[in-house]
Amino acid sequence: MGDVLAVVEQREGKIRGVSQEVVTAAAALGAKLGGSVHALLLGPPGIAGAAPSLGRHGAEKIRVAESDALSVYHPQVYAQAVTEAVKGGAYVAVVFAATAQGKDLAPRVAAMLDVPLASDATGFEVEGDTVLAVRPIFSGKAFATVAFSAAPALLSIRPNVFQPREQPASGTVEAFAPQGVDSGSGGLRLKEFRATGGGAKDVAEASIVVTGGRGMKGPENWGILEDLREALGSDAALGASRAVVDAGWRPHGEQVGQTGKTVSPKLYFAFGISGAIQHLAGMRTSQTIVAVNKDASAPIFQVADYGIVGDALEVVPRLAAEVRKLRAGD
Amino acid sequence: MNIVVCIKRTPDTETRIKLGEGGASIDPAGVKFIISPYDEFALEAALQLKEAAGDGEVALLSLGGEETQETLRQGLAMGADRAVLLKGNPGVDGLATAKALAAELKGMNASLILFGMKGADMDQQQVGPMAATILGLPCATAVSEFQVAGGVATCHREVEGGVEVLEVDLPAVITMTKGKFEPRYASLKGIMAAKRKPMEQKDAQGGEARLTVRALAYPPERPAGRIVGEGPDAAAELVRLLREEAKAL
Numbered sequence: 001m002g003d004v005l006a007v008v009e010q011r012e013g014k015i016r017g018v019s020q021e022v023v024t025a026a027a028a029l030g031a032k033l034g035g036s037v038h039a040l041l042l043g044p045p046g047i048a049g050a051a052p053s054l055g056r057h058g059a060e061k062i063r064v065a066e067s068d069a070l071s072v073y074h075p076q077v078y079a080q081a082v083t084e085a086v087k088g089g090a091y092v093a094v095v096f097a098a099t100a101q102g103k104d105l106a107p108r109v110a111a112m113l114d115v116p117l118a119s120d121a122t123g124f125e126v127e128g129d130t131v132l133a134v135r136p137i138f139s140g141k142a143f144a145t146v147a148f149s150a151a152p153a154l155l156s157i158r159p160n161v162f163q164p165r166e167q168p169a170s171g172t173v174e175a176f177a178p179q180g181v182d183s184g185s186g187g188l189r190l191k192e193f194r195a196t197g198g199g200a201k202d203v204a205e206a207s208i209v210v211t212g213g214r215g216m217k218g219p220e221n222w223g224i225l226e227d228l229r230e231a232l233g234s235d236a237a238l239g240a241s242r243a244v245v246d247a248g249w250r251p252h253g254e255q256v257g258q259t260g261k262t263v264s265p266k267l268y269f270a271f272g273i274s275g276a277i278q279h280l281a282g283m284r285t286s287q288t289i290v291a292v293n294k295d296a297s298a299p300i301f302q303v304a305d306y307g308i309v310g311d312a313l314e315v316v317p318r319l320a321a322e323v324r325k326l327r328a329g330d
Numbered sequence: 331m332n333i334v335v336c337i338k339r340t341p342d343t344e345t346r347i348k349l350g351e352g353g354a355s356i357d358p359a360g361v362k363f364i365i366s367p368y369d370e371f372a373l374e375a376a377l378q379l380k381e382a383a384g385d386g387e388v389a390l391l392s393l394g395g396e397e398t399q400e401t402l403r404q405g406l407a408m409g410a411d412r413a414v415l416l417k418g419n420p421g422v423d424g425l426a427t428a429k430a431l432a433a434e435l436k437g438m439n440a441s442l443i444l445f446g447m448k449g450a451d452m453d454q455q456q457v458g459p460m461a462a463t464i465l466g467l468p469c470a471t472a473v474s475e476f477q478v479a480g481g482v483a484t485c486h487r488e489v490e491g492g493v494e495v496l497e498v499d500l501p502a503v504i505t506m507t508k509g510k511f512e513p514r515y516a517s518l519k520g521i522m523a524a525k526r527k528p529m530e531q532k533d534a535q536g537g538e539a540r541l542t543v544r545a546l547a548y549p550p551e552r553p554a555g556r557i558v559g560e561g562p563d564a565a566a567e568l569v570r571l572l573r574e575e576a577k578a579l
Contacts, residue, residue, distance in 0.1 A: 075459075075469065100489035104471045107424070107456035111463035116423045116541035119454045132544060137452055141347040142356070143547050146422050150540040187468035187499035191484070195492040202490035232579075252474065252508050253488055258343050258450065259367050259508050267578040278343050284549065288578040290568065296557070303552055305576065306568055310561040318562035322569040326579065 002092030002152075003035040007082055008054060009101055010043040013071075015050050018097045018205065020057050020164035025124075025157045026095040027058030027167060032126040033092055036060040037169065040085050040176070042078060044071035048173055055171015057164055063176040073101050076186040079108035081178035086113060088176075091152045093131055098156035099205075106156045117154040118146050120262075122161045122285075131155075139258040139281030159205050160264045161285075196253065200229075203237040203254055207266045209286070211239035211256055213279075215272020215293060215312050219249035224313070225271065228320040231327070239263065239283075241273050257282035271312035275300030292316070331386040331478075333376040334440040335410065336431055336458075337369040338420065339394050339401035340451040349546050356546070363397070365404055368446025370513035371506040376444055377409045378511065379478060387411045389438065393420045393430050393534055406524035407516035413527070414438075418534030422452055423541040428460035430536030435465060441500045442483070447472050447507040458505035468498040474509025 006026035008019040023039055030037040039059035041051055043066060051062040065081055082105065086094055094109070096102040098120040110117035122143070123134035131153035137144050203209055210229045212222060222238075229236045240250035242257050256263055258278035268286035273279060275291070275298055283289070284303055291304035292312045301307045308315055341347070342362040350357040365373070376388045390405045390413040392398050402413035416434055420427045435443060443465075445458035455471075462469030470476075474493075476485040483502055486509070487494040498504070516524075558568050572579040 079463070100472060100487075103455045104459060107459040108463045108469075110425055110456070111428065111460040114425070116425045116539075117454075117456055118422075118541060119424075119456055135453075136549075137546075138341070138345075138347045138356075139343070139450070139453060140549060142349065143549060144422065145544045145547070146541050147544045148541055187502065188470065189497045191495045191497055193489075193492055193494050200491075205490060255508070267572070267576075277346070281343075284552070288572070288576045289552075289555070290572070301555070301557070303555075305552070305555040306571060307555060307557045308559055308561070308564045308568060309557055310564070314562045315565055318565035319569065322565050323579070326569055326573060 002033060002090055004030040004033065004037050005086060005089065005091045005094045006037060006039045006059065007094065007096045008039050008041045009097055009099060010041065010047060013044050013047055015041070015053065018099055018159050019054065021159065021162045022095055022097045022157060023054050023057040023059050024165045025162040029093055029095065029124055035092065038063055038089065040082065041065070042070045042081055044068065051173045052171050056166050056168050058167045058169050059171055060169045062171060062173045064173055065176045065178055072190060074185070074188070074190065075104055075108060076188060078105055079112060080180035082109045083112040084178045084180065085176060086152060093153045093155065096156040098158050102156045106154060110154050113152070113154070115150045115152060115154055116148060117156070118148070119156050120158045121155045122158050124155065136262070139278070140262060140284060141281055158264065160207070196251070201235060201237045203239045203256060204261045204263050206235055206237035208232050208236035209239045209256070209263055209265045209267070209283070210236060210269045210271070211241065211273060212244060212271050213241035213273030214243045216244070217313065221313055222250070224316045224320070228316055228323070231320045231323040241279055270300050270304070271316055273300055274298045275303065331379065331383055331442065332389070332440045333379060333386065333442045333444065334389045334391055334435060334438050335369065335373045335376045335405070335444045336391045337373065337401065337405055338366045338392060338446070338449045339363050339398045340366040340449055343367060343450060349548065353546055354543055363401060365401055366446050366450045368448055368450060368506060370446070371508060371511045372444035372446050373405055373408060373410065374511040374513045375476070375506060377514070379442070389414065389440070391431060391434060391438070392416065393418050393427055395419065399529060402529060403524045404516065406527045407521040408514060409520060411527060413529045415529065415531045416534040417531060418536060421539045422454070422543050423539040424454045424456035425460055426537050426539045428457045428464060430534040431457070432461045432464040433535040434532070435461065442478070443467070443501070443503045445503065445505045447505045458503055462503035465503070467501055467503050469503040469505070470496055470498050471505040472507050473504050474507050475511070476504060
């Protein structure tokens with residue numbers, strides 16, 4: 001029927017892990033559509049060297065555009081390049097990651113191509129000629145199946161939902177030279193990037209999340225959560241409830257919930273969190289949920305798989321010790 | 331400086347969502363509707379800018395049905411000067427919504443167009459950048475704080491692992507997330523004044539929707555969990571279960 005284009009993400013010359021999920025999802029969609037999967041990689045000179053790894057997750061062709069102008073994400077420049085790439089192929093679907101970059105880029109490409117976009121998809125189907133996407137609404141309180149009546153169908157996929165699958169394809173690298181790339185900045189300039197979180201994984205992409213709420217009593221107690229996070233390894237990140245962010249104890253970037261981030265990790269710890277609807281909306285699709293709260297009737301225990309009734313300030317250090325014991329034995 | 335803030339009427343975030351008849355819509359019974367929380371950050375930013383500048387106008391723009399007038403009045407009560415309602419149905423096709431808004435924005439002569447990062451119902455995060463692209467204006471999304479000086483907005487944008495600082499030349503579009511701007515409550519005086527502020531209604535000029543809802547469903551039920559124990563002594567058993575039963579560690 002037609003091919004699928006997977007728009008891959010890089011930062012500082014390295015392909016980001018979420019790109020494996022994008023190619024995997026594109027491959028699954030391509031199989032349903034009876035077409036092949038191409039990956040599109042925009043980046044600094046030399047990025048082509050990292051391209052073949054995308055073939056491992058199902059990309060038959062990897063189109064690479066390398067230049068200084070493409071080294072760092074610039075919305076207008078990237079949107080123009082992606083739009084050209086789409087127009088230059090026979091694509092019936094284009095898949096992005098719903099990361100900060102993808103959520104900024106995909107809508108612009110959709111407007112340039114004049115086609116709709118289904119954001120933050122957690123699934124898709126093909127019915128005859130029609131692409132359908134499944135996506136959460138009302139912060140995950142419901143799911144909508146939406147149908148496209150325009151082509152190509154543009155989708156961005158939620159990180160951490162489509163598990164990367166190795167299904168090697170030819171992975172042939174092909175140079176792509178977009179025309180509109182060296183035009184001016186279009187009135188938008190990136191001044192600087194300030195790293196925060198000491199290089200730890202972003203809460204929306206981590207496979208283990210350790211979240212603290214008001215039951216942690218004060219910002220001075222966050223050290224024990226940091227310690228547990230460290231014991232759990234580099235794939236763990238800290239999260240925070242809205243209450244502690246509003247109180248100024250933790251930064252907004254850690255907030256999980258309706259006006260914060262929606263996360264879907266393998267393992268979610270909720271310490272001293274009561275379980276307000278708005279918080280649940282942000283984490284209820286986590287694979288395994290653990291809750292610790294002094295109040296046995298706290299709503300969080302209704303979504304938790306495992307619970308401990310107790311003071312998080314006492315339980316967390318013991319948990320960290322037990323995790324270290326377990327890891328030491330591995 | 332003229333500022334336009336695009337807002338959307340959405341259910342209150344406390345709402346327990348119930349699916350309506352036929353499973354393709356939400357049952358509106360008993361639902362309280364508000365200005366989408368992210369749009370409130372945008373409106374607050376606009377009001378603060380206007381107060382700091384001492385002049386200029388903050389106009390509200392929304393695509394919706396008759397009942398959206400009530401939502402626009404809430405925005406006027408917070409301090410906006412006038413409102414424009416485009417009569418139409420904001421469905422799940424964000425591009426159709428963006429086209430309708432852009433058609434009106436073109437004639438509104440704004441130096442700054444603000445949106446909430448996303449509507450707290452459809453959670454799509456697309457209308458702002460789509461409208462900017464249609465209008466040919468620079469756009470910064472997911473901005474937690476910004477300042478304007480000399481025709482340039484310096485924006486802080488949250489991304490994985492840090493904050494991007496970028497500059498956009500006005501006229502520009504900015505979509506807001508939670509950060510520096512804490513929405514004010516409307517005063518009684520503001521609520522009274524809102525009744526007299528201009529509210530225009532027009533038919534939306536947009537495209538037809540090419541992304542539509544086929545079906546809605548509740549999230550899959552989680553199987554019931556269990557309390558493993560009480561206090562720190564339960565930690566060892568929890569870790570054992572996470573390793574052996576949940577295979578999560």
